[in-house]
Amino acid sequence: MATTKVDPKLTDSELKKKPKTYQGLTSQQLVDAYRIMFTSRRIDDREILLKRQQKVFFQISGAGHEAVGVAAALVLKPGYDWFYPYYRDRALCLALGATPLEMLMGAVGAADDPSSGGRQMPSHWAYKRLNVVTQSSATGTQILHAVGCAEAGRYLAKHPNAARKVEGDYRQFKDVQFQGDEVTYVSLGDGTTSEGEFWEALNAASNRRLPVLFCVEDNEYAISVPVEVQTSGGNISRLVSSFPNFHFEELDGTDPVIAYAAFQRAAGHCRAGNGPAFVHAHVIRPYSHSLSDDERLYRPDAERQRDAARDPISRLQMFLLREGILDEKGINKIEKEVDEEVQSAADRALEAPIPQPETIHNYVYSPDLDPASAAFDRPPAFASPEATADGKRSAASQPKTMADLINATLRDEMRRDERVLIFGEDVADASREEYLKQKLIKGKGGVFKLTSGLQMEFGADRVFNTPIAEAAIVGRATGMAIRGLKPVVEIQFFDYIWPAMMQLRDELPTIRWRSNNAFSAPVVVRVAIGGYLTGGAIYHSQCGESIFTHTPGLRVVFPSNSLDAAGLLRTAIRCDDPVLFLEHKRLYRETYGRSPYPGPDFMVPFGKAKVVQPGTDLTVITYGAVVPRALQAAQKLEREQHVSVELVDLRTLNPFDWEAIAASVKKTNRALIAYEDSLSWGYGAEIAARIADQLFHHLDAPVKRIAATDTFVAYQPLLENAILPQASDLFRAMRELAEF
Numbered sequence: 001m002a003t004t005k006v007d008p009k010l011t012d013s014e015l016k017k018k019p020k021t022y023q024g025l026t027s028q029q030l031v032d033a034y035r036i037m038f039t040s041r042r043i044d045d046r047e048i049l050l051k052r053q054q055k056v057f058f059q060i061s062g063a064g065h066e067a068v069g070v071a072a073a074l075v076l077k078p079g080y081d082w083f084y085p086y087y088r089d090r091a092l093c094l095a096l097g098a099t100p101l102e103m104l105m106g107a108v109g110a111a112d113d114p115s116s117g118g119r120q121m122p123s124h125w126a127y128k129r130l131n132v133v134t135q136s137s138a139t140g141t142q143i144l145h146a147v148g149c150a151e152a153g154r155y156l157a158k159h160p161n162a163a164r165k166v167e168g169d170y171r172q173f174k175d176v177q178f179q180g181d182e183v184t185y186v187s188l189g190d191g192t193t194s195e196g197e198f199w200e201a202l203n204a205a206s207n208r209r210l211p212v213l214f215c216v217e218d219n220e221y222a223i224s225v226p227v228e229v230q231t232s233g234g235n236i237s238r239l240v241s242s243f244p245n246f247h248f249e250e251l252d253g254t255d256p257v258i259a260y261a262a263f264q265r266a267a268g269h270c271r272a273g274n275g276p277a278f279v280h281a282h283v284i285r286p287y288s289h290s291l292s293d294d295e296r297l298y299r300p301d302a303e304r305q306r307d308a309a310r311d312p313i314s315r316l317q318m319f320l321l322r323e324g325i326l327d328e329k330g331i332n333k334i335e336k337e338v339d340e341e342v343q344s345a346a347d348r349a350l351e352a353p354i355p356q357p358e359t360i361h362n363y364v365y366s367p368d369l370d371p372a373s374a375a376f377d378r379p380p381a382f383a384s385p386e387a388t389a390d391g392k393r394s395a396a397s398q399p400k401t402m403a404d405l406i407n408a409t410l411r412d413e414m415r416r417d418e419r420v421l422i423f424g425e426d427v428a429d430a431s432r433e434e435y436l437k438q439k440l441i442k443g444k445g446g447v448f449k450l451t452s453g454l455q456m457e458f459g460a461d462r463v464f465n466t467p468i469a470e471a472a473i474v475g476r477a478t479g480m481a482i483r484g485l486k487p488v489v490e491i492q493f494f495d496y497i498w499p500a501m502m503q504l505r506d507e508l509p510t511i512r513w514r515s516n517n518a519f520s521a522p523v524v525v526r527v528a529i530g531g532y533l534t535g536g537a538i539y540h541s542q543c544g545e546s547i548f549t550h551t552p553g554l555r556v557v558f559p560s561n562s563l564d565a566a567g568l569l570r571t572a573i574r575c576d577d578p579v580l581f582l583e584h585k586r587l588y589r590e591t592y593g594r595s596p597y598p599g600p601d602f603m604v605p606f607g608k609a610k611v612v613q614p615g616t617d618l619t620v621i622t623y624g625a626v627v628p629r630a631l632q633a634a635q636k637l638e639r640e641q642h643v644s645v646e647l648v649d650l651r652t653l654n655p656f657d658w659e660a661i662a663a664s665v666k667k668t669n670r671a672l673i674a675y676e677d678s679l680s681w682g683y684g685a686e687i688a689a690r691i692a693d694q695l696f697h698h699l700d701a702p703v704k705r706i707a708a709t710d711t712f713v714a715y716q717p718l719l720e721n722a723i724l725p726q727a728s729d730l731f732r733a734m735r736e737l738a739e740f
């Protein structure tokens, strides 16, 4: 244990009067720390017992990590600072104010478990009142959220008006709070430092000098894999030590006094605005990885005994006795009280009601705001098309491309709502702002120029470039949205969305459901998608939307023309759910589907298809860049063979407009689903299955699909033509179906 520094200016008699402290911790604080650490261990022991009795269903212990957690909580402030703890942080959460009952309710999966209402494993902490944010089981994803959380705090401090509650959109449903000197704590294990997202987070926090306090709890193992296999050289502190703007601490994390002093220095650095801090705490893991693991299979007794000698509970107990802070009776009294409290909490948790099965559908999406509702149905207000004095039509009434109207919608929403931020690769006009200010350059504003001019109007703290790190783009956005901001981020090409897949599958869409509506992250992710580019080849032509429509909790939008793109993007930004907004690159500047600017309030609700062309002989269900191709084919078929095709543009893929599909198929009795992605397991498979299932008696022909070949998209234009569905393929498929 560390000893206190004595102030040399005090006289002997003053010294005697002044109570002794330990790095500033009083005896009482140490006694309280002991009580919490012991409580944490006892909850683990109780859960292990309950697991053996099959009354709880999983157990992850915080054993060996108690001292570092308690020390962090002594320095940081619940409900003021922000916390992204990982599963070993039981003592931290207790010290912040979570109760044993709350934790045991999580273990039994009770309806009133505040972390998840019985939806997540135990030890996946979330306590809204304490600013302890929901976490998943994926190791490392939380680190980028913490970075975004810190960015949000700083943004809000600079734009306090953005925090205001506004009725009528997503802002109505979240209380936004921030503190000028807040710190975001995030913890992780030694093994988790191997994840790329850890490095993306360090880079962003360092570069932007964010007040993130990273705490690596190094127990030298990741399940059975020792630290020297995870970390080159075996010590993460050595590897990260050259990141600028950081404060670094490496310490014995089984000693709460040492850890407290380290956290004081680290948090001080963050609060002062100097940048992030990195606390590397060496701890132990006496209870194996989890109850499903037996560490004796891979750790010899001698090594385990070495660890046991550093057990933080017995070390603090010895310290309290040695310093005369508590005697044996005092220790026994605390332990007895804790045992009684944990026993009674366990009894109460076991009696707590479990969630009703019919609640499973709650909170997949916002219960407050339905983007398919009439509130999101606002007509366009086109500028008057009358000729101006010089005989020309006004600029606003000229037909605009999809690129123009997406840009205009982003601009409108940024003007209307100060919480909207835009970031991604190349989205800024220029990161070196002085070039813009000196008017030396025009600025870029996106590889497709969709965000052009936005940085110039709204400034670099609202529109900025990021590193090429897609997981970080989505992960940081998620952290910001949890705080109440509305990030509208860009993934430059759908082909490069995959580094963000963990964030897009395991995080963003799960946050509301897994936290039982305590947290939400309504981010908009804009993505340039699709082929028909001539030369786009395999890595600039991909579709793959069904991978995301297969993810509950994520809205998926895929407009085919500029007017829909504007109306749907506005709905995406104002709604309360995460949205994947797919923009077909080929449609950005297409002549097809241009529209005059529809005004700053035009909205198209989700889940409402558009009948592009009414017909009676067969239904074609499609979306995106296949819409104009299908229209061309349908018109030809009408002209040449008098077949009347009803063309349905879905516009949004989740939710999708089943009523419109059903109404059309009931009328025509024939259905063709056309999509650009490769055929098998694609989006059309689900639609075809539903039609077969629910409209069987209305069908006069088999349900047909037409899509890309089950290959990738090739570069050579002849091959690309053969791979992607062309108007001629659509024509043939429609004719065959009509003739069946």
Ligand SMILES: Cc1ncc(C[n+]2csc(CCOP(=O)(O)OP(=O)(O)O)c2C)c(N)n1
Pocket: 088, 137, 138, 139, 140, 188, 189, 190, 191, 192, 193, 217, 219, 221, 222, 223, 285, 289
């Ligand atoms: C992304 C991901 N990969 C694998 C796992 C399975 N897993 C759970 S915990 C764990 C080890 C983590 O080790 P470490 O970061 O050192 O934390 P510790 O459990 O030792 O405290 C692994 C591999 C996971 N949950 N998430």
Ligand SMILES: [Mg+2]
Pocket: 189, 190, 191, 217, 218, 219, 220, 221, 222, 223
């Ligand atoms: Mg570990």
